[in-house]
Amino acid sequence: MENPKIRFKGYTKDWEQRKFSEFVENVAVRNREGLELECYAVTNDRGFISQKEAHDDFGYMADVDKTAYNIVPPNSFAYNPARINVGSIGYYAGTENVIVSSLYEVFQTADYVEDGFLWHWFKSTHFPKWIERLQEGSVRLYFYYDKLIQCEMKMPSLEEQKKIGKYFDNLDHLITLHQRKCEQTKKLKKYMLQKMFPQNGAKVPEIRFDGFTYDWEQRKFSELYARSSEKNDGSIGMDKNITVATMQFKNDVKVSTTEYLKTYYTFKLGDIAFEGHQSKEFRYGRFVENDIGNGIVSHIFAVFRPIQEYDLYFWKYAINNETLMQRILARSTKASTMMHDLVTNDFLNETFLVPSVKEQKQIGAFLNKLDNLITLHQRKCDELKKMKKYMLQNMFI
Structure with a gap:
């Protein structure tokens, strides 16, 4: 060529x-x-x-x-x-x-x-x-x-070389721009997760939306969630199997029989599941909320269902917030090999500061918007990288 x-x-x-x-x-x-x-x-x-x-x-x-x-x-x-x-x-x-x-x-x-x-x-x-x-x-x-x-x-020719070099320089600049915006938004989200929830014995957060002045209420988790043992009756197939670690539907898990599917728990929108793998980010495991839709999860996960009016996105970020949950999980889990097991009664007896549903909605919507911005910049960055890879393959010989 x-x-x-x-x-x-x-x-x-x-x-x-x-x-x-x-x-x-x-x-x-x-x-x-x-x-x-x-x-x-x-x-x-x-x-x-x-x-x-x-x-x-x-x-x-x-x-x-x-x-x-x-x-x-x-x-x-x-x-x-x-x-x-x-x-x-x-x-x-x-x-x-x-x-x-x-x-x-x-x-x-x-x-x-x-x-x-x-x-x-x-x-x-x-x-x-x-x-x-x-x-x-x-x-x-x-x-x-x-x-x-x-x-x-x-x-x-030198002139064409300059055109090609400039084109890829511009692509690199756009990639860097979206990477920087993505990282800046991640830092902002981390900061707001610390400041929009009460810390160190306080009854209100440091950063709050206008119009909210009441103290957050101390509530037992037993007032907020109940352990769910609802099993799949066989009507939900593997296309609705949810991977808790990534909160995605994943149907490539091999299941031997339809009967085995009946051992799976139903996992409804708003339910939370405990995932006990310890990591640098989550010392005692973590809770993850289902924000993608009704499905099923393996019976190895402890599933809890909300029993009061709540905001989906507020609890998505609250229940997964290591700063808020670490001490709670330290007292309500027991260590096993490479992971932690949740002691249900101990967890349900723990307390958590909760704002009004109206304030929950404001906080949840704000944090979810930050996540959407992170996803947007990451997606744009990935698209530009794919474009660059394609053009590198087709603009040189």
Whole structure:
């Protein structure tokens, strides 16, 4: 194939085959004078990153012997020969020299090569094929500069290179934008989950909607929920089987007989189920509310049904809030292998602060809106990543 499947209008000339030895130059120079330059590293997901910024990942070494490092001038590529197979290559677009480990290869390109175009080619499926073909080693595989210059690629005019590089830069910008908005909304949700529920013996939350002034009421869970032992009568099939961990309908679970389906509990909209696996996030297990519709769950889960008027979304977030539920579950569960079992009577005797249904609705709607925004940004981000993957496959050859 002489040309890619997708091109910008106005470009018809065939792409030319180029060897890397024609257009890259090794510019790695040891920092022998010990210049006080900032230390950088290259990661497979973030590219060039300051070790100060990434101290949690790398550990910042203020007293490191900088004479053992390589200098990276602006507009240079650098990569780790031992990790290039997982994408550890970066492009440094800064204005001041920096340094990287002497293990790194550092190179620049000729004037007729657009660095942005080459950068995105590195992220396409073409470069990994060259790495796989040329890397060497027995236990650990390496891809040194002498292997890089053996690679070949097809390249258009400089003008077309710039167009392609800019297009993928814009895609990356949009992906980063939605990722950032997603993370910001997650942080806001975490903050509001702490501030919109009473903490540390308080009777009201720190953040409250206008018009609500009454104290929240202390209620036993036995006043709010009852243990449900309602079994499936066989009329509900596996298409309505709910996976508690993800709160999704999942019908790929193998069930031997219809009779076995009758051992499943009915799990109605608004019911809660206890999932006892301990994790960093949920020390004693957790409750999950059914907010997707009527279905069934395995008999291994303890199911509880609301017995008073309630707001679906308020309880979705309240019952799953580790800050609120950890002490309650610490007192009402017992440890077993890798998980916790719920002691029903102990749980039902525990108390919980509850606002009016009207206030529940306000809180639930607000938190659910945040979740919808998180989902929206995540979905958009995923769509853009799929588009980028497709275009990388079809705009390079």
